[in-house]
Amino acid sequence: MSLSRAESIAVVGDLRRARRRQRVAEIHWIDAMYQVYITGIIAVVALMFLSSLIGDGQVSASVVADVKLHGPAVCGLVAALALFVGLRSGSRGGPLALERPDVRHVLLAPVDRGVALRGPAWRQLRFGCFVGAAVGAGAGQLALRRLPGNQAEWMFFGALFGVCVFCLSFGSALVASGVKLPSWVATIGGGALVAWSVADIAGRAPTSPATHVGSLPLWPLHTDAVAIVGVVAALVLVGLGMATVAGTSLEAAERRTSLVGQLRFAVTLQDLRTVMVLRRQLAQERPRSRPWIPARSGHPRFPVFQRGLRSTLRWPIGRLGRFAVLIVVAGLALRGVWAGTTPLVIVAGLALWLAALDAAEPLGQEVDHPGRTDTFPFERGRLFVRHLPIIFVVAAITGLLAGVVTLLPGTASVPAGEALIVGVMASVLAACGAVVSVVQGAPEAVDSMAMTTPEIAGMRTVYRAAWPPGMAVIGTLPLIAARAAAERAARPTAGTETMAPIAAAVLASLPLLLLVALVAGWTRFHDQIHAWIAEAMEQASPTKAAERASAEREERERAALARIEAEKAAKTEEAAKTGGAVKAAPKTRPKAGPPPAAKSKPKPSAPPKGVQGGKSAKPIGRRRDQEPS
Amino acid sequence: MTSAPAIESRGLTKTYDDIVALHPLDLTVAAGEAVALIGHNGSGKSTFLRMVAGLLEPSGGDLEIAGFDLSDVEARGTTSYLPDEPVLYDDLSLREHVEYISRLHGGDGFDDYAEGMCERLGLAERVDDLPARFSRGLRQKTAIVLALARPFSLLLVDEPFVGLDQPGKLVLLDLLDEVHADGAATLVATHDPSYVDRVDRSVALRDGEVVFDGRATLDQVLSLVGG
Known part of the structure; x- marks a missing residue:
């Protein structure tokens, strides 16, 4: 039995809505607003810091001419790199980061996989475009400080370029994933484009296609209608990606499910080591079963060095x-x-x-x-x-x-x-x-x-x-x-x-x-x-100092008690030896320590009216209190 | 009229770089047949099951489910897979899980059958709780309910008794018998000799190759699973 497209849309939609309701119900709005506030502050500080680095003096006419001449190729290299990264990611099952239950329950169900996958793809696209636009607009704002032009134009074309770069990367990844592009084809294809762009920058090759895309953010300096090709290419790639997304490999999708989540967590914790290990797993980069050069048998003199050498080989x-x-x-x-x-x-x-x-x-x-x-x-x-x-x-x-x-x-x-x-x-x-x-x-979550x-x-x-x-x-x-x-x-x-x-x-x-x-x-x-x-x-912590003083005081009290007990025992022994009556030693008690931190709460003589007990531990205590001693 | 085999694999292989997880494997499971898949750790049982379920892509060979190619949507509609490690949403209750997953497979949602199964597995009081907060055993029982509360004609089960208490294990054995009696084919990968005793056919794998196919005795099972 398989579900029609309409049925798939209805059931998958219901599932998403139910999950969204649950998630929204669990959002702590104060925390969420605080996060937005912190993110805003960090963004403003970063922008101001970059602005101060760049300075605000207008550059000379020759520099403007240089920017016009080489800027598109340099920005084009950014677009080429984004495409390369997207192709590589797609050939390994990216860019979608699905949840494992979605892979197991939704994608294994007889529903239209395109319907099931387009939702997450749109969400990622939406977020990526927002980030791309923000970064691009910020870069446009920074460029404006040194270059001539209109502020709105710089920010608009910067934002457009940011969105374009993201869409090129995301769309190419979706297409590569959907058509199951072999990894080596992605590497060679994307690498060739990057190499072409580098050669273009060096002036050793004809204009790279990416250079046309790169003239988009420089539109305020030099209008180039061909730059629109970049926008069209990005839209086409995203469209193709959405059309082919149903072909995404389940094997790759499931492998990515847990790794992507862990990777994000490790990045949040700045745990570089975990980031590296997870990135290798995502890229399926495994050590070779056989080393490039076979190891010598026998007992090596320097085992740790040899261990490292074998790992490297x-x-x-x-x-x-x-x-x-x-x-x-x-x-x-x-x-x-x-x-x-x-x-x-x-x-x-x-x-x-x-x-x-x-x-x-x-x-x-x-x-x-x-x-x-x-x-x-x-x-x-x-x-x-x-x-x-x-x-x-x-x-x-x-x-x-x-x-x-x-x-x-x-x-x-x-x-x-x-x-x-x-x-x-x-x-x-x-x-x-x-x-x-x-x-x-x-970094440790909780330390000194x-x-x-x-x-x-x-x-x-x-x-x-x-x-x-x-x-x-x-x-x-x-x-x-x-x-x-x-x-x-x-x-x-x-x-x-x-x-x-x-x-x-x-x-x-x-x-x-x-x-x-x-x-x-x-x-x-x-x-x-x-x-x-x-x-x-x-040692420097006041809390710890108070705790230490308390522990030392308790230790002194215990020692005093032990000494008294020892004296009593010695006297009893002496009396037993002499056979005489032992005069009871005057009872002494150690000096009273400081009063306990909190006075114990008096227990009620009877349970409060209306409380009938239950399954918790409290009623047991109450019953014990009521028993005759 | 003869119905198509539940599983038909011809020269099915799976390799990871230079490691061969499954050698070319020819195996046919008839419609409605109950088969135990046995073998020691790393023999290829889970790899085969995950390929039949559609979670792993074969490196070579052909695989048909109820006469459909593995990539066909009809093959997915035929198969139900119960993994050894329960995979559940954090934000859906047991009832919601059953409701949506059953509907995704064209079922009726949380119906009387699902409710009855929850009762038999001791989950009746917990249907509105989040399985994310369940113990390992209860999560496994939830996964059992999810695997069975939907239409299928082929049930794939990977190490089903891990984490289950004795009553849970007995209920699952009964459920597997009922599923088989209803006409569905079952392929259960297990180390447990008690299940092998209940089925007419056992297939043993060793290092990705079939080394036994037929009715197995307890001694044979123990030798095959390394017990």
């Missing part, structure tokens, strides 16, 4: 590919830094840090299983620190490869010595950041800092999130030092000593080596440091 092809891309991105960013674009240190650092997080996977496995590490006959810190060598070895190889990308001939090529030193140092520091990320784990003021707790949150990638960025300092030395050497001034760039890079690396040693020490003694801080916080 099982990296799947997808992870190796991502690793290669990150190395190239880091290398190119370092070239950009050498050419004078200092902010690219952030890109290089982040790319190396992400690569190092993969290298720190064996350590992450240990951190994930505290129950297992606690059974070892030595401290966890000793185990953790033995994982560092393999992480640093992988990081050094990564750095050398990034260095090779940096020194390749071409624009902004870095001299070989500087390139290799900087590559290795930046990667090792990135590895330190990854180790800190992994070892510090997720949980009750501190929002300013302190907030700073700690920012520190936890920013410090690990920050270390990776700091690792690029030798390149900046070498660049500065090279600039000084190129324009020598009287009275200023010049230094060879490679010497400057080595010199700048020395304090970084100290940082590496500190991170190794922190890893070794992390648990002890944590315990010490917790104890110090406890």
Whole structure:
């Protein structure tokens, strides 16, 4: 028996309405309004912060011309990346995040699956468009501060571009999922478009289709009717996606059900480790059954190092590919830094840090299983620190490869010595950041800092999130030092000593080596440091101090009682030995402690009128009170 | 007139990367037949059931349910799947679950049959409660009600006795007998020898391959499930 489309709409609609009623009934409206209020404040603060970064001075005419020339290609790259991400997500069963009962009960029922899936798809589309429009309008507002044009136009076209980018990503994901596009086709197709856009930016390829979409947000500067094609393409993709959504794989949908929920929760908790593990599961990125190079049999001398090595040798092809891309991105960013674009240190650092997080996977496995590490006959810190060598070895190889990308001939090529030193140092520091990320784990829900003021707790949150990638960025300092030395050497001034760039890079690396040693020490003694801080916080807590005083007082009272008992027993024993009558020892009692905190409530002599007892514990107490003693 | 087999698989396989979960499997379950699917952990029982239910996509081979291709909506209308782990909405009561899930399958909602089943399983007092707050056993009983309170001609059951108390287990055994007597085919994956005793046919899987097909004795069952 199967349901007609009309019947499907009616039953699925009834089910959704019943669930919505239940959910609405459970909403705590004050909490909801508070959340809206907090979100609004955060949005305003973020916008003001970005505005202050951008400044408000109008740019020169030549810069405006540059923006007109290259802006569409850069914005087009954003659209191409969104399409790439959408295709990849769709090929793995995205973008819909369904609930498992919906998969089991609704999608397995003989209803029209299109009817069942379009509801959630519209909801996600609606929310995504809203976010896209908000971000786009915000970006338009920021652009207006430096670029000429009308405020309403900048915000409108920014919002339109934001919606367009989201729709391109969401629509392509729906289509890829609906037609069950193989993952490799999605990667190649989306990757080709991204590569075309990158080549377009570099001026090495004809205009990419994405560049036309990218001219949409710049409409206030330069009207380009072809940009409408982007809007049409987004609408067509969403329409096609909605038409093909019924073809979504149930296997992929069910796999995503729990993972997406957990992923959101982990992101909320800033639990980076869980985010990474879940993302791998979503992408079905599993270690290879057979390592690339078979392990030697026998008893290895350094088991922890060998364990890490075997884990690394099982990296799947997808992870190796991502690793290669990150190395190239880091290398190119370092070239950009050498050419004078200092902010690219952030890109290089982040790319190396992400690569190092993969290298720190064996350590992450240990951190994930505290129950297992606690059974070892030595401290966890000793185990953790033995994982560092393999992480640093992988990081050094990564750095050398990034260095090779940096020194390749071409624009902004870095001299070989500087390139290799900087590559290795930046990667090792990135590895330190990854180790800190992994070892510090997720923030505890309740700890000694949980009750501190929002300013302190907030700073700690920012520190936890920013410090690990920050270390990776700091690792690029030798390149900046070498660049500065090279600039000084190129324009020598009287009275200023010049230094060879490679010497400057080595010199700048020395304090970084100290940082590496500190991170190794922190890893070794992390648990002890944590315990010490917790104890110090406890000592400083007034509540804990009062509790401690109370405990000490009780201890003194117990000791006094024990002493009296012992004296009594000794006297009794002495009397028994002498056989004489024992004069009763004067009864003493320990000094009365402070009165109890709360006076016990007098029990009623009879149950209150009208109460007949029941199944709870209270009536039993009342009955006992009534019994004759 | 001969009706189409409840399940007919030809060369059905399932692989995860380089791991073969199910080797090419040829298996036919006749309409109205009661079959026990036995085998040790990892033998492929749940994989086969989930493929028949439509939750997993076969890597190869053909699978027909009551003469319909697995992807046909009619195949979904024929099959009822009772999983080993109950999957329930957090925000619907037991009555609402039955009401909507039965209607999604073209049933009458929370009817007398569903009410009777709730009574037999000891859920009569809890029909207006949220199953999300139930114990594991009560959730399993709720899943049993949901699986049976709708039209089907093929019932797939995966490890049905996990989490059930003894009275619950006896009621479920009776319900499975009644379903079979009503003419529905049943395929029950279990480690429990007591169920195998009640059916005429057992199919044993080992490492994704059929190693036994016929009426099994207790000794055979124990050897096949590794008991």
